[in-house]
Amino acid sequence: MSDARANGQTPIIISLVVSLMLAIAPAPDWAEPFRPDWVTLTLIYWSMTFPGNYSVGVAWIIGLIVDVAQGTLLGQHALAFTIVIYVTVKFHLQLRQFPILQLTATVFALLALYQFVLFWINGVAGVNAPVVAYWGPVLSGTLVWPLVSIILAGLRQRVRR
Amino acid sequence: MAAAESKKQHRSPYSPALGLRLLLLAGLSILIQYIDHRDNHLDAVRKAIGATVYPLRVVVDAPVSAWRWLGDTTASRNQLQLDNSRLNTERLMTQARLQRYSALEAENARLRDMLEARTRVRERVRVAEIMSVSANPFRHVLVVDKGTNAGVFDGQAIVDANGVVGQVIEAGVASSQCLLISDPGHDLPVEVNRNGLRTIARGTGNFDQLDLPFLPNNADIEPGDLLVTSGLGGVFPSGYPVAVVDTVTRLPQEPFALVTARPSAALNQVREVMLIWADEDEEPEIPISEPEPEANQPVDSETGSDTGDLTDESTPETGDETEGETSE
Helix, strand or coil: CCHHHHHHHHHHHHHHHHHHHHHCCCCCCCHHHHHCCCCHHHHHHHHHHHCCCCHHHHHHHHHHHHHHCCCCCCCCHHHHHHHHHHHHHHHHHHHHHCCHHHHHHHHHHHHHHHHHHHHHHHHHHHHCCHHHHHHHHHHHHHHHHHHHHHHHHHHHHHHHH | HHHHHHHHHHHHCCCHHHHHHHHHHHHHHHHHHHHHHHHHCCCCHHHHHHHHHHHHHHHHHHHHHHHHHHHCCCCHHHHHHHHHHHHHHHHHHHHHHHHHHHHEEEEEEEEHHCCCCCCCCEEEEEEEECCCCCCCCCEEEEEEECCCCCCCCCCCEEEEECCCCEEEEEEECCCCEEEECCCCCCEEEECCCCCCCCEEEEEEECCCCCCCCCCCCCCCCCCCCCCEECCCCCCCCCEEEEEEEECCCCCCCCCEEEEEEECCCCCCCCEEEEEEEECCCCCCCCCCHHHHHHHHHHHHHHHHHHHHHHHCCCHHHHEEEEEHHHHH
């Protein structure tokens, strides 16, 4: 694992950077509320696979970057990521055993939890957004999860060796 | 091999107890959110992280701007000639209007002098391009390609050719985020151009609608009235068009009329915006000629050269404005 950390982590880092880029990529107005939470999905996958390296700390730092990229309250996404990744790491052994359908349902729950934290902080900070801004990413994120997990599983083969 | 690896992985997540780390990080997040919400102490942190985000923005923006560049370079000669003649006509018309404007302005300054009122704030502008990156999903925000290295500051007003667009909420080093006037959290002090009636225009979360929630039923306002910035909030300079009143519904049982307006600027399809710097306005006692050259000379030359590089259409207008005001 230690030599993998030295030279094999590049695919993971690249996947995280790509997910950040997808998170700020331009989209038509109608598609904007249905942008999947690419960063969340990527983080869930890697923390489930390598909970030793990608845990709450990494999630927190990436959350701060997302906060700056999106101009939200500093710490909002960081908190949401930390909580979601905590749950993922806590149950990563069970999650790995799940068949794809059950795993997708769990991801739905995780994304809903993530959006709930954002919703809660927005409420406290006095930012009011339409309901679709919260549920859109949860639905689309659940739909793209199988695709994301297949792509990242392909990357994972490279990390191993 | 795999078993050993997974055993290692299993132990490591709990090494410094996971729950403890969660509590620490969650507490830290809540703390920095609290600080960030109260005031701007974390600007330096934001700028530092923003420096890592900027390359991402550039990469994401690159395909779109490359596509635009390709469109511009491969435009046919015929198209260019058409554009050229159209722009020339437009320029002539604007210049004609501008002639009258400078006369009006001189008259205005004279009248204000007689009233011993403060002279109007001088402004200079600079063109910025919208980066095609998407930002905060919960707010109406856009990203422009100018930052503090171009002198952009938090709270700066942003207009386009037709009217007010929004204001800068977070000035990064080389790119800034702007809040649109259509954001539900954005309130803009306006006045009716026809009679000077002052009120507040509030965003609705809809790109083509603003609400005017604080007008009594007997207020003198009609559909078609132009709303301009009143300059009262201190953020926006006065006199820029904001919106045109769309509907006025007077309900006798309600204390306030329901008034909606349509923003003059096409908020969801702007590609270039203008950043406005308000130069210091001076007290009427101070002789106008003395402080101006020192204060404005470097500034004027700077904007002249900068905007000259960017677009030619906007420079003559703005140049004339500043020069006209300085000379009077």
